[in-house]
Amino acid sequence: MKITVNGTPTDVQGTNLAEILIELGHADGKLATAVNEEFVPAAARETLSLAPGDRVEIVAPRQGG
């Protein structure tokens, strides 16, 4: 299905957020996630099914002021 990942339209095979993270190369990173502008805790990724058009944000630690 087609979803948006960090602002980029992306085709994915997986159906839940945990599967999609692995599919996109995020298997073991220090990451946090949001779907459709709502935070999704790490523990909830496996049970969160995505639908076409969903907007996924994947973030990591970065420099900040």
Add this chain to the structure above:
Amino acid sequence: MPEFYGTTIESAMMLGTAQYPSPAVLAEAFRRSGAGIATVSVRREAGGDRAGQDFWNMVRDLGVAVLPNTAGSHSVREAVTTAKMARELFDTPWIKLEVIGNADTLQPDPFRLVEAARILSEDGFQVFPYCTEDLVLCEHLLEAGCKVLMPWGAPIGTGLGLNNIYGLRSLRAHFPDVPLVVDAGLGAPSHAAQAMEMGYDAVLLNTAVAKAGDPAAMAEAFAHAVRAGAMAYAADPIEPRDMAAPSTPLIGKAFLA
């Protein structure tokens, strides 16, 4: 030593982690600053990218407390979601809450800031609000659950120093027991000393150090200024006066006229 939400920090200097010429310079700047808190952010990570992990490893090695921010947020929802992602990533209830209201001045949106602060405080966050020096706004932030206030000195990145001395002094006088941090706008160590001489508990800076010609030396210069200002405040400075008063005694002066 400032205390934020029950945690005592050994240094009154808080330092950002952005804009340094290299990670090595960043680490050296932190070492020479003696800063006890590092601000960090969360940003998008592409698959297979190790940037986030590498940065996190480096910050952990600094051995300081981490204060994540919600920089770049313009709406309450954006700030709240960013804060929740930061809490999970950095495993801390601390959040430097930024809700920007104007793209040119990067000044906080006071209305959305209070709303976001209330939502996050009720959710267990310990909020460090980046705010203006407006007294009434600060009262609302405290009422919303904040136990620290971080008024700006000047707009982020400008280096203009303390633009409203009266407003900052008023905050100190009105909230003698609330930890106050001047956040943003500092350019020179004298600005940091001035904030500390007014009784502020800490300063938070980034650009003034990171964009200096020699960031590590500037970090140390700020550290000296922060210590000097804090020591001066504790030593109870004299009140300014308009009329001159001789410091050398007149008694015993030879009559030579």
